[in-house]
Amino acid sequence: MINRIPIIKALKHDRWVKPFLKQYRKTLILAIFLGILTFVCGSGLMFCAGFLISKTATRPENILLVYVPIVLTRAFGIARPAVQYFERIVSHNWVLRMTSRFRQKLYDSLERDAALFSSKYQLGDILGLLSDDVSHIQNLYLRSIFPMMVAWGLYAIIVISLGILSPLMGLWMLITFGLMVFTIPIWSVVVNGARQSYEKSVQDKLYVDLTDNVMGVTDWILAGRGQEFLNLHVDSRQKLVEVHQKMKHFERLRNFLMQILFLLIVVSLILWGAARFGGQASQLTNWIAAFVLAVFPLNEALAGLSTAAQETNVYQESLNRLNNLPDPDQKAEQKKINIITPYNLKITNLHYTYPNTKKEVLRGIDLNIHAGEKIALLGQSGAGKSTFASLLRGDRKPTQGQITLNGIETDRFGDQITKYLSVINQKPYLFNTTIANNLRLGNEEATDTELWEVLKRVGLKEMIQALPEKLDTKVEEAGLRFSGGERHRLALARVLLKNTPIVLLDEPTVGLDPLTEQAVINTFIKQLDGKTLIWITHHLQGIE
Incomplete structure (x- = not known):
């Protein structure tokens, strides 16, 4: 008993x-x-x-x-x-x-x-x-x-x-x-x-x-x-x-x-x-x-x-x-992954079904994304675009098929994927600390000079210089001190400091008014020139 x-x-x-x-x-x-x-x-x-x-x-x-x-x-x-x-x-x-x-x-x-x-x-x-x-x-x-x-x-x-x-x-x-x-x-x-x-x-x-x-x-x-x-x-x-x-x-x-x-x-x-x-x-x-x-x-x-x-x-x-969770007490050493340019993404027969459901979100996707290409993934809401973005980053594992970066599956990179791929999503998160600390999430060793340079590139230098505490200004919880367009530009500044070869934009302009949206799009396209750019969106603004 x-x-x-x-x-x-x-x-x-x-x-x-x-x-x-x-x-x-x-x-x-x-x-x-x-x-x-x-x-x-x-x-x-x-x-x-x-x-x-x-x-x-x-x-x-x-x-x-x-x-x-x-x-x-x-x-x-x-x-x-x-x-x-x-x-x-x-x-x-x-x-x-x-x-x-x-x-x-x-x-x-x-x-x-x-x-x-x-x-x-x-x-x-x-x-x-x-x-x-x-x-x-x-x-x-x-x-x-x-x-x-x-x-x-x-x-x-x-x-x-x-x-x-x-x-x-x-x-x-x-x-x-x-x-x-x-x-x-x-x-x-x-x-x-x-x-x-x-x-x-x-x-x-x-x-x-x-x-x-x-x-x-x-x-x-x-x-x-x-x-x-x-x-x-x-x-x-x-x-x-x-x-x-x-x-x-x-x-x-x-x-x-x-x-x-x-x-x-x-x-x-x-x-x-x-x-x-x-x-x-x-x-x-x-x-x-x-x-x-x-x-x-x-x-x-x-x-x-x-x-x-x-x-x-x-x-x-x-x-x-x-x-059933991994045991953190067993220190599994993650093998260091080093790949060299050019960085090519390859999607082969990709299928994905969410756990405990029978509905297949993605079915049989084949795609090659070469270094320096700029592509747009267009689809209606609920079509699986954000799921595809998670799979690209390696945050999820495909149910069937694979996504590889230079021949290595992206879900095997772990934290190392941040060396090669950066993401700007719908609502970039800013922590309740200074502007400088938020920017240095992209590069902890960045100097103040480098911070001002990257702010200039995204069009925020003059605005932040006008603030009483400049780089030491607190952004408030979730970055509420700044408008939606300014938060997206700060997120782009972090990406530029990180300087990854691949940038994934997951619905980055949702919720912005048309003028701000177009201005943000223009900044993204100009500053990310030469990088592999994957733009995920549900409307045609910026597709051209």
């Missing part, structure tokens, strides 16, 4: 959770110890308080008979919140340290093989990976692993302690608490965990559908399929509601059984106390009250175990998706 639990399978070959558990094991052990001690102090407080209340109600012959319970009650009363406070500090420090390293590892993995990742996942999958999966791993640590280990520690203490007092009672606690700690959580994983996993898959599909369809909602409306678009998401939402209702029904049944078991434990402690201390009538109520009240704080530790266990099914899917 245990081996068939999905999370156990996922953890066998895991590279994302187990390494951090091992790396931070000392902090984990301390957090678990403090977590157990918190509940021990809570039970100790209730034990001493129960004994003290019942003892004082019988008018003790001497104050010394209740002095020790008074001291212990105060000690446990102070210790419980203090220990709990330190436990929260240690456990959250443990989780935050691990998840911060985890996020860094995730981003390193995505950065290292962006081409493979973007070819394998759609935008909705990326949102699911970076949003849901990261939070799921954090919850796996904080809401599943830690509470379970604390509960197992308490379970061992209870069974051993009562087993010393009474072997038969220890065996009974082994069975009843075992049902609460192991059996019901495993039942939750098998029954409700499957529903929760299905809920996660439906939620991921909604991510994909919404990101794909909302971005193309205009096409739905123009095609007269607006109601179909709404029905698609209403149906998906209804599936989520139905499975959620089934899960809630199961949870109510499970919680009822947990409370019945807890009631059975309380009743058994009363009967055991009466049998064990029945010969001493004056002490009977004292010990019964002490043992019964001591067990109540444990309910808090055990109540959430089933929920934590069933959620591991969702975590298992996140673990599988993460473990």
